[in-house]
Amino acid sequence: MSQVPHGRLLAEIEAWPLGSVLAYEQRTTQLVRTDMAILNPATARLAAGLDEHLRIRASGMSLANLSVLRDSAWFLMADDSVTGPCTVTLARYLVQRAELYLERGGIRTVLNTDASEPGRGTAERAAHWRWLSLRLPCDLLVSALYAPNSARPPTDHVSIATEHLRRVLKDQPVADSHLHVGAAFGFPVLWSTWMVWLARNGPIPSDLSDEHVPFGTGEAFRGKLLAAALCRLFLASFLRAREVGATTEDFGAFSYSGLRRICERLDWPEGEKLALQVCHQALADVAGTAPGPAFANAQLLYSQLCDESGRMELREYDDLFRADPLDSWLQPQRDGACCETLFASRALRYLLQEGSTDAGFAEIFWQYQRIRCLAHSYLVQEPGTSGLDWFRRFYDRISALRGPLDGQKYVAALQHQSVDLTLGALEVRTAPPSDWTEIRDEVRRLASAGEQRRPTPGTDGKRPELGLVFHFIKRKQARGTNQLYADPSQDPTGYRHGSWFSDRRREVLALQEALENHPELLLLIRGMDVASSELAVPTWATVELLASVRQASVTASEALRQLRPSWNVPPMRLTCHVGEEFSRLVEGVRRVHELYEAGLLRNGDRIGHGLALGIVPRLWADSATLVVQTAEDRLDDLLWELDRYGSGNVPAHPGRVERVRAEADRLAWRIYGDANSNLTALSFARRRRHQPNELLLRGFPDGPTLREDPLPLSLYLTDSNVFRRGQQPVEVRVDDAEVRFLEDVQRWLRSELARLEITVETNPSSNLLIGDLLGVEEHPVFQLAERWLMPGGAAAETGAGGGDHSELLVSINSDDPITFATRLADEYTYLYFALLRRRVPSARALGWMDELRARGMRARFTAEASADQSALQLILSTTSPVG
Numbered sequence: 001m002s003q004v005p006h007g008r009l010l011a012e013i014e015a016w017p018l019g020s021v022l023a024y025e026q027r028t029t030q031l032v033r034t035d036m037a038i039l040n041p042a043t044a045r046l047a048a049g050l051d052e053h054l055r056i057r058a059s060g061m062s063l064a065n066l067s068v069l070r071d072s073a074w075f076l077m078a079d080d081s082v083t084g085p086c087t088v089t090l091a092r093y094l095v096q097r098a099e100l101y102l103e104r105g106g107i108r109t110v111l112n113t114d115a116s117e118p119g120r121g122t123a124e125r126a127a128h129w130r131w132l133s134l135r136l137p138c139d140l141l142v143s144a145l146y147a148p149n150s151a152r153p154p155t156d157h158v159s160i161a162t163e164h165l166r167r168v169l170k171d172q173p174v175a176d177s178h179l180h181v182g183a184a185f186g187f188p189v190l191w192s193t194w195m196v197w198l199a200r201n202g203p204i205p206s207d208l209s210d211e212h213v214p215f216g217t218g219e220a221f222r223g224k225l226l227a228a229a230l231c232r233l234f235l236a237s238f239l240r241a242r243e244v245g246a247t248t249e250d251f252g253a254f255s256y257s258g259l260r261r262i263c264e265r266l267d268w269p270e271g272e273k274l275a276l277q278v279c280h281q282a283l284a285d286v287a288g289t290a291p292g293p294a295f296a297n298a299q300l301l302y303s304q305l306c307d308e309s310g311r312m313e314l315r316e317y318d319d320l321f322r323a324d325p326l327d328s329w330l331q332p333q334r335d336g337a338c339c340e341t342l343f344a345s346r347a348l349r350y351l352l353q354e355g356s357t358d359a360g361f362a363e364i365f366w367q368y369q370r371i372r373c374l375a376h377s378y379l380v381q382e383p384g385t386s387g388l389d390w391f392r393r394f395y396d397r398i399s400a401l402r403g404p405l406d407g408q409k410y411v412a413a414l415q416h417q418s419v420d421l422t423l424g425a426l427e428v429r430t431a432p433p434s435d436w437t438e439i440r441d442e443v444r445r446l447a448s449a450g451e452q453r454r455p456t457p458g459t460d461g462k463r464p465e466l467g468l469v470f471h472f473i474k475r476k477q478a479r480g481t482n483q484l485y486a487d488p489s490q491d492p493t494g495y496r497h498g499s500w501f502s503d504r505r506r507e508v509l510a511l512q513e514a515l516e517n518h519p520e521l522l523l524l525i526r527g528m529d530v531a532s533s534e535l536a537v538p539t540w541a542t543v544e545l546l547a548s549v550r551q552a553s554v555t556a557s558e559a560l561r562q563l564r565p566s567w568n569v570p571p572m573r574l575t576c577h578v579g580e581e582f583s584r585l586v587e588g589v590r591r592v593h594e595l596y597e598a599g600l601l602r603n604g605d606r607i608g609h610g611l612a613l614g615i616v617p618r619l620w621a622d623s624a625t626l627v628v629q630t631a632e633d634r635l636d637d638l639l640w641e642l643d644r645y646g647s648g649n650v651p652a653h654p655g656r657v658e659r660v661r662a663e664a665d666r667l668a669w670r671i672y673g674d675a676n677s678n679l680t681a682l683s684f685a686r687r688r689r690h691q692p693n694e695l696l697l698r699g700f701p702d703g704p705t706l707r708e709d710p711l712p713l714s715l716y717l718t719d720s721n722v723f724r725r726g727q728q729p730v731e732v733r734v735d736d737a738e739v740r741f742l743e744d745v746q747r748w749l750r751s752e753l754a755r756l757e758i759t760v761e762t763n764p765s766s767n768l769l770i771g772d773l774l775g776v777e778e779h780p781v782f783q784l785a786e787r788w789l790m791p792g793g794a795a796a797e798t799g800a801g802g803g804d805h806s807e808l809l810v811s812i813n814s815d816d817p818i819t820f821a822t823r824l825a826d827e828y829t830y831l832y833f834a835l836l837r838r839r840v841p842s843a844r845a846l847g848w849m850d851e852l853r854a855r856g857m858r859a860r861f862t863a864e865a866s867a868d869q870s871a872l873q874l875i876l877s878t879t880s881p882v883g
């Protein structure tokens with residue numbers, strides 16, 4: 001039986017009654033056990049659905065064990081006898097979950113630090129919280145924690161850092177240098193935005209074409225969101241009426257009398273009766289008992305119920321919250337809990353107290369919450385869906401759903417990443433437009449966000465440094481087509497990846513023109529990256545692009561030195577997503593080295609993720625004894641390995657060179673034919689791909705193609721038969737000799753990169769999910785770190801290390817906060833608690849966290865002048881207005 005994290009399974013079980021499609025279909029409001037291990041029919045159906053859900057996620061765990069785990073979670077703190085009948089309302093169930101993992105911390109909500117229960121120390125709770133927050137919106141549990149005592153939640157999020165770690169992150173500046181701005185916010189902010197957006201227009205159904213969109217289609221999902229927004233208003237109006245003593249009826253009665261009174265005050269074109277009908281249709285839609293109203297009617301009703309807030313102009317980030325129709329009732333505090341958290345806490349309080357028998361309120365409230373939870377699950381990457389292709393599916397979903405938040409994305413990123421730490425530098429990533437004026441305007445949006453940013457208390461008025469890293473997006477094929485960039489017969493240029501290169505070249509030219517026209521933009525344009533589907537486009541196709549942008553930034557830096565000498569802005573630097581995804585470990589290491597081999601990496605550059613540098617070869621081999629790989633990737637791996645022996649980079653173990661050469665010979669003949677299978681020529685051609693002049697000599701990408709050129713590089717670029725033969729799968733088995741080679745080549749490459757002061761951008765939650773790790777404690781970063789952090793003490797104390805200089809610089813970042821339900825402070829904390837679970841003493845773990853913080857600041861690309869408000873204002877004033 002393969003391993004599966006206990007916390008991950010438990011999180012699936014805990015979330016099931018609250019956020020599953022089956023719970024929505026059954027309209028579950030309580031969990032009932034008639035006797036020990038005997039569930040009533042409704043709960044039994046829910047449990048059966050959970051069993052099926054876990055069948056492919058539990059890695060062979062027996063149903064008996066799963067049942068015990070389920071019952072202990074669902075009926076954990078029931079007041080009844082452990083062996084007797086038990087009914088747990090979902091309100092009580094949610095409060096139990098919240099109190100198990102969280103506690104009130106005055107100005108913040110924190111992890112439960114009660115260590116009296118065996119196996120539930122804070123480090124273990126943090127590990128479980130990582131899994132649970134991926135399955136449920138964290139603000140829902142925050143609401144539940146404060147509901148029983150009628151206390152007002154102070155925030156929407158949970159501050160999971162310990163007191164000492166919080167000081168580490170607060171007392172000195174922290175940098176986030178790997179953040180994709182399109183996903184740089186949390187789900188509570190997004191949901192609040194939807195509640196405002198739906199009064200105006202809402203998402204476009206045709207943009208929600210994903211086959212896994214909640215409720216089947218984009219149109220159905222949009223309609224369900226609008227019905228949920230209406231029911232949120234109905235529930236809030238009911239609670240408010242009870243609080244001021246305007247009604248004593250339950251929600252069922254209010255849904256007729258109370259809503260009728262509300263409809264009487266509306267300016268509804270066809271009268272109050274039809275308005276009330278739309279209200280009841282929305283209630284039925286959320287309940288799941290009948291189809292909802294026509295979208296146009298529902299939106300007209302919602303916009304009228306929102307009244308002034310629905311017509312409020314959304315100019316600033318804070319307007320997205322002030323325009324919430326519940327704002328005047330709940331009056332949220334700036335930087336405190338938003339309306340949604342306050343509303344849910346009030347509703348849960350009612351269900352726990354005087355509304356404990358109000359079945360109508362309970363049904364609509366929990367169905368509303370399930371719509372919310374299903375939306376959360378749609379956007380947050382599901383554990384067990386590893387690899388960049390799965391990640392891309394989740395990440396792409398957010399683009400159609402940002403709405404008004406899209407215009408405030410930089411402000412949202414600053415707000416989100418500043419929680420629980422002192423943000424010293426923020427680098428945000430986005431794809432460059434292909435028009436230079438649009439690049440200028442994108443820079444100005446970041447400048448405007450920084451100019452509006454309030455200084456962090458206790459930092460002497462200092463704002464965080466800001467930077468844009470533009471990334472070229474790797475794709476297998478052009479949008480809207482089935483043509484592969486990699487197939488020269490399908491690519492219009494006749495070259496592998498020729499069209500992809502041409503499209504990106506337009507973006508390069510736009511960047512160059514923007515910097516020529518406005519060198520001041522270099523203050524905020526701080527780097528280039530290549531991202532997304534890592535394996536879709538090889539390194540050689542990116543070399544000329546990245547080198548051209550770097551050179552343009554050198555020219556801009558020289559010009560800016562004359563224009564603004566006090567800014568002291570250096571050229572851009574480079575970072576690349578690499579070594580995160582691969583078929584075999586040697587492929588991942590090779591792709592990292594290709595950046596170095598091509599001369600792209602310079603002193604102070606960075607590598608995004610770079611997991612292949614830290615994965616333990618022996619552990620990888622145990623899980624990948626037989627892997628299917630394309631023939632050409634396997635041949636590249638073998639040729640690259642032979643180059644490492646020939647260059648003296650690693651020792652050649654007895655017999656290994658001969659076996660590698662023999663396998664490479666077979667594959668070369670299979671792909672290129674007998675006349676072109678000379679390994680020396682093929683190895684030379686592999687290296688020459690990364691030299692732009694060699695590609696230019698062969699006409700890449702504009703032609704004409706040298707189709708008659710028999711040399712391996714030309715055949716590789718233009719021959720579709722070579723491409724197709726290279727795509728044939730081959731089975732590759734790992735052996736001890738390859739493991740030894742991997743150990744040697746990792747150590748050598750880490751040493752080379754360390755000498756260049758290359759920093760690896762580590763993103764713990766992203767790597768946990770995309771790499772399908774058992775837990776953060778399994779993260780490869782620990783192999784890149786100082787070995788004195790591991791059990792047994794410092795390397796100096798154990799005599800280990802000697803002449804090994806392979807330790808790499810590492811920084812901690814958050815990558816995609818909404819996709820991974822995280823923020824920058826959380827990423828440090830998850831890594832810190834992982835160290836504690838690895839038995840590293842807390843003092844040493846805290847010391848390393850502080851060192852990582854400092855390394856992250858040193859590795860940043862941002863310029864100090866970007867924190868100067870006057871410099872940002874100058875950028876805004878010396879460039880043309882945003883269109």
